Structures are given as C-alpha cells and as structure tokens.
Amino acid sequence: MRFSARNKLPGVVQSIDSDGLMAKVSLRVGDNHVVALVTAEAVSELDLKIGDEVTALIKSTSVMLAKP
C-alpha cells in the first residue's frame, strides 16, 4: 500500500497512555521520539502494544518549521 503523505516515519511503540476517548502513543523513530494522539478505539482496533513496529504518517501540510 502506498500513501500520498510525504512523511512515513518507521517507529517502535514505546508507551501507550489511554484515558477516556483518547490515547497518547509514543514511538521511537531513530534517535527521536514521535508522539501521536489517536482515539483509544484506534489503539484497540490496531491492537497496539509496546514494541510494535508501526509507521507514523504525517501530511507535509501539518509540519511547521522554526528557525533560531
């Protein structure tokens, strides 16, 4: 399957914090951390667990740049 999103970052789930409708999923992506805020329903549906290999998909229109 191919995606229009320009950002497809391979990561490993490091923590999952569910509360009510929402869940915060932290990934290790190379030397960085990437955090996704998804529905708790999505965590169940994907059967997400610590150690899972997942891809973070991010549209390039959602990326802001900051320069010192």
Place this chain on the structure above:
Amino acid sequence: MRFSARNKLPGVVQSIDSDGLMAKVSLRVGDNHVVALVTAEAVSELDLKIGDEVTALIKSTSVMLAKP
C-alpha cells in the same frame, strides 16, 4: 521558547522547492527525511537555505499510525 507541540524534530534543510505560493522543504532528521509544505513567503521570511538547522514542529493530533 517552549512549544505545546509534542513533536519537535531537529533537522537540517536538504532541499527547497518553491513554486508560486507554496514551497516544499525537505529536512534530514536523523536517518529519516521530513517534508514540510509551507508558503513561499515563509521561506523568504525565515531566509531558509540548504544546510540551515531548523526544527520541525508537529502537533500530535496530526500524526496517524499505520500497522502492518
């Protein structure tokens, strides 16, 4: 300066492709590439050049997860 965004990825500008109102900026972030679609005006205003050190700011609500 501190940001509410959970994703603050340090990168180096590798290419800038401007066309009309828009510009596509590619960063090297560790072993990954991150692409930001911004306005051409922003590229001018930040005086973005290849080799610049920038930070990609991404809200965690904009991150989608895919699992094989």
Place this chain on the structure above:
Amino acid sequence: MRFSARNKLPGVVQSIDSDGLMAKVSLRVGDNHVVALVTAEAVSELDLKIGDEVTALIKSTSVMLAKP
C-alpha cells in the same frame, strides 16, 4: 495494513488537477465527492490515474461539524 484514522472512505478517482507542487484529486465516494489536496509528487509516486480505487484517510480531529 490497519490505520488509526477513524475515517477510511473508499473512493474512485474522478479527476486529477496538477499544478506546480500541488495536485487536487477528486474522488467519488458513494453519492458524495471527496477532494484531497496532495503534492504533485504524491500523484506520481502513487501513479494515480482516473478510475483508480483509493482510500481517503482522514483523522477525526480534522472533521468540523456544522448544524443549521
């Protein structure tokens, strides 16, 4: 492959309008039209053509509701 996105709308590409960095892709999704604004690069990479069956992925955080 499974996605955290709550909205996974199956559609058929009806038109592709590329200009510079950007492309507007219109899908038929049931009786509705769905429009995606993606990079022209994504259209090439996915080899998108009229008649292709694709899925529109939309995070639920990106959906706004209006009530008369």
Place this chain on the structure above:
Amino acid sequence: MRFSARNKLPGVVQSIDSDGLMAKVSLRVGDNHVVALVTAEAVSELDLKIGDEVTALIKSTSVMLAKP
C-alpha cells in the same frame, strides 16, 4: 453560508460519545460512516442529538490518499 472547505458531507448523527473535554460524534454519510472528534463543549453548544442532520466540513489539505 458558503465555505472554503472542499468537503461538505451531509450526514445524520448516529452516536455521540462524550468524555471529559472531548466527544466523538459518528455520522452516517450515504453508505459510509464519518467520525468527528470535537470538544464536549461543541456538542452542548450545537445541542447535538442522535438523528440531527449536520454537515461534516473537511479541508482538502487534511485528506490523505492510500492506494493498494
């Protein structure tokens, strides 16, 4: 009233799940389901109820495409 958003999907509210600050609203849109994550405050303010006819507004920049 007219909207810049390219996606204006007419739907009927099928379920509302509120928890704390957030609410997940599911719509029937033709043969598909569309889910919106909004604030619980918005659900009150719009007096959203099951069976309500609403419009899901989605900017085309928020739509990602996936092709098998």
Place this chain on the structure above:
Amino acid sequence: MRFSARNKLPGVVQSIDSDGLMAKVSLRVGDNHVVALVTAEAVSELDLKIGDEVTALIKSTSVMLAKP
C-alpha cells in the same frame, strides 16, 4: 448555522493572492492579521473580494502554543 469549531474569528478580506490551484487570503481580525490558504476554486465559489466580511473557522486541535 452553528459550528463545532471553537475558533470563529470575524474578519475583513484585505488581500487575495491566487496562483494555480491555491490562494492565500489575508484577513484583518481586530488588530491582528489572519491568513488562510485555500483552493483558488474556493475563492471563486465564495466570490471572495477585498472588503468582504468573512469568518475564519479554526479547530482548536490546530492551534499550537508558544511561550517565551
């Protein structure tokens, strides 16, 4: 018509810059400027002109905070 979006900023169109598929619309909102990037098609469809009174709708999930 009522909206789930928490941010409904009343403004006056100050400039419209169309190029290809995209258009950048600048509004005066009180003492501030608000810029919207929309499709050129939307500008036509709304018959947007300088001086028009419009509302900028922004989901609260799209707002990032920075603190010095």
Place this chain on the structure above:
Amino acid sequence: MRFSARNKLPGVVQSIDSDGLMAKVSLRVGDNHVVALVTAEAVSELDLKIGDEVTALIKSTSVMLAKP
C-alpha cells in the same frame, strides 16, 4: 526564533481546563478569544498559568473561511 506559520497571534491565557490527557486553553487575543486544545503534558511542560503571555501559532492551511 522565527516560524513558517503565517498566523502568530499574541494572547493572554484566560482559562485552562485540564482533563486526563487533554487540556483546553483559552486566550484573549485583542477583542477575540482563541481556544487551543493541547495535551495536559504540554500545559505542565510550559508551566502555563492564567495571565501568561503566549503566542498562538496556526498554519494557514488549517484556516477555513465562511462567508454569509
């Protein structure tokens, strides 16, 4: 520090409503209110308090226009 975001609205925090993973932060921006939905973790990390001067950063791609 400079930002690619076209919208950089200076505001003062008027209320903070945290619940579980999420927090709703309301700002006074000129004569308007701006609401940001961020993680509760961000509120802690920025040590956000009522009266703080902050900047709301919003990408122009996230702004929708409505015209009567």
